[in-house]
Amino acid sequence: MITIEAMAASVPDGAMLALPPDNSLPSVALAKALVRRGVRNLRLLGVPVSGFATDLLIGAGCVAEVQSSAVSLGEAGFAPRFSAAIRAGSIVMRDATCPAIHAMLQAAEKGVPFMPLRGLIGSDILLHRPDWKIVQNPLSDVPDRIVLLPALSPDIAAFHAVMADRDGNVWLGRRRECATLAHASRRVLVTVERFFDGNLLEDERLAPGTISGTYVEAVALAERGAHPVALLDEYSFDAEYVATYARAAQTQAGFDDWCAREVFGRAVAA
């Protein structure tokens, strides 16, 4: 276990940082710590879409590029600092489509250079992805074009789990899509609600929702570390907190005030 500030310090400027969306256990606690550390030029990857933590990092000036299939605050509407940054041209946006991001990560997970995917052809997304290539299906005798997507290995993946044991195993229940992300990434940083005294993989009931410590570089304790996002049956989505953010972040000044209070203020008070 390391502190969350030490974890944030281990993320270098310019890293490709992969984050799950608001319904799949992003570590908002780490995103806030990254804002406090003042990280710069992150290349964020939404797996497969992006939410609250991404807008926060953009607003704080930490982000150079976003690769994602969508950036949104869900019921709270468009992501305001993302929208402003796109209008200002201050970040590079690499649009994708959800299953393509999954497939690129699965290619990295399997150690293959590419993965095919149906769909996509005729979408303008393809025009802006020179790394995605249309080929004739080599196994078909009839005309059948298909897209090949290159393997994608994020420098760092970060998510929030319920618990971790001393072997670095982490439990996140049914949110097993984070396992694929962990397998595909070079480094995996996990924040957790609490410590588990024992080995999660030795327990037949807990093992299926456990990601092996093989893939995990570091774990930090962060109570309510997904907040305002929901964490399984532990706590629910804090819609009011996100709505307040969405209103405040309509302007950079409003964002800055919010951030001083919610990101720096709490850190000082803690």
Place this chain on the structure above:
Amino acid sequence: MITIEAMAASVPDGAMLALPPDNSLPSVALAKALVRRGVRNLRLLGVPVSGFATDLLIGAGCVAEVQSSAVSLGEAGFAPRFSAAIRAGSIVMRDATCPAIHAMLQAAEKGVPFMPLRGLIGSDILLHRPDWKIVQNPLSDVPDRIVLLPALSPDIAAFHAVMADRDGNVWLGRRRECATLAHASRRVLVTVERFFDGNLLEDERLAPGTISGTYVEAVALAERGAHPVALLDEYSFDAEYVATYARAAQTQAGFDDWCAREVFGRAVAA
């Protein structure tokens, strides 16, 4: 819930039947019921290798073809009825290699026509798999040959889980590789130790080891349905039973005696 005899009756002659190996929850109970039903010309798929149930079905004359990466009884040695059938030329053997079988099923799981895989080139397995094709990696500028494997959708997948609920959800703990098999297969038949009163997917502790009823056509109760193979922490491998089988099945006559006793005898007694 249906009876295991009804489940066996639903497997048509000639079906491609996929079975996990002896360390990954095969339904030996269903294999025995298939022998009793007298199914013929099964095309068995080992996911990715084959064990006790496969040798049993071959010995009983139920099998026309085996596609697998190995057929073995583990510590009890070579699979005797498989070896005899290969010598006699009475079954067709389609050799594969483990990760290729996983990749073919994952292609079917994703709805893509093929999946690439490293390795393989230079193996004589390729000479006997006209459906596996070597291509130049379309995303590489340098010479880089790679194998493409076609998607594989078994007609039926069968495995043994710990429990099932009334929605057809089944729990098999850390043996989540069976989920990929379920996703890739047209029909999924599951035997279980017991019924679970509730919804497995509503329980955060059980959901991660649950395969959704979406994929499951039928469930049958079969206590100790994996025996002689181990079932998680429920019961362990019965090495003596398999060793006894291995000795008896050295000859067809020995197999037939064993089968009369262990497959038909118990059914009569039950």
Place this chain on the structure above:
Amino acid sequence: MIALEERLAVALAELILDPAAPPARHIAVGAASPIPAAACWLVAKRGHPVRLSLLHKRSGNPFTEGSRELFDLTGQGRIDLFFLGGGQIDGQANLNLLGTGAWPGGTVRFPGSFGSAFMYFMCPRTILFREEHSPRVLVDRVAHISAPGLSPPDVFRRGTAQALVTGRCVFSFDAERGRFRLQSLHPGETAAGVRAATGFDYDEATEVPGTPDPTEADLALLRGPIRAEMMETYPAFCARVFDRKAAA
């Protein structure tokens, strides 16, 4: 009083149950789609055997591999029907969820394509749904295509748009001709009014019927058991639409 959201849910339910369309045994609903979700629940609560996979359901979420499992399910051909919207939708049923102005949305940026560039190809049926019906949304030609309505024969495709439901009307989509057709008008709308509010050309009969009113039975289902099912995922929607009705 019947809320527009309730009318739209019932209109979507009728399209789901259209006997001329391929069967909808398993329907998936993606992010932030309370009205399509209500429509699916209505089909189910009327007693039709349909499986619903709600990606954003929190408790008892059926997916143990997150959204990847939804896309894989669809790739397998197990999802019969999906719903899509768009910041812009054009007369060939092309969708724009990306934005307007210079790429990637220099004038207005929409959230992004989500899974549309896959789902639209791989589902046998898609029902398009966008409440706002204006020339800004329903355009002659979308600024950017996140997912095309039609594909050439050498591109694998299981289906395309069945229909488009807006706050004013229901259009059906003829994939052969690549054109929409005005099918029914919601109360208070006229054929001329819809024509003026629509940026693309479309077909229409000389007499366009009205979209039928929800039955009392449907309204009771929506405001009772369906509201209960949806409260956890869409609390704001339920409070706004159903509780107002309950109070009225």
Place this chain on the structure above:
Amino acid sequence: MIALEERLAVALAELILDPAAPPARHIAVGAASPIPAAACWLVAKRGHPVRLSLLHKRSGNPFTEGSRELFDLTGQGRIDLFFLGGGQIDGQANLNLLGTGAWPGGTVRFPGSFGSAFMYFMCPRTILFREEHSPRVLVDRVAHISAPGLSPPDVFRRGTAQALVTGRCVFSFDAERGRFRLQSLHPGETAAGVRAATGFDYDEATEVPGTPDPTEADLALLRGPIRAEMMETYPAFCARVFDRKAAA
């Protein structure tokens, strides 16, 4: 008395720790490999920081996606070392796990290739292990290649055989030359005896050293804590090898 299995485990451990080879931080052990498993445990119990992934461990098995996870781990480049055997092994380190006679093994059928046609390419190091050392097993040219020892430059390959350990000796493998070299002889073996028992040609020094005896410390580890670790997965092996020792 030292059992041959114990000697072989110690010889394998020395190869794992070979300072000239790339580091072995994570080693995987596949099906039915008690002696390689014992060697890995020995490395770990001596205090070296190594992660062991034992595919067939029942309680606490580290894999939640079965054997696919092992192959994926290896594809990711996270597995540094694996063990392979063979019904036949030839002088270019080609492996035959398939059989002899007409395909697919009309004379003798071996169980099958398992994951060899992938692991042998994708691991930086493979240690070949086959206890039987006879001209039947160590052949000039395998009847069928399940996995080749060498690959042309246009085939992605991370590594190949580091060495071959048999019941008689240790061979190292020179991938540049595509040849084995006799490295050490187990007690009671001679260079001439090994030459006669080997169906392929190989290099050897004029003086071939003996394979060192296990130390008392290693034997204590094998018969104590390592036996305890292995009992669940390999009960027959532990009873045969270690309990005999305990009784002696």
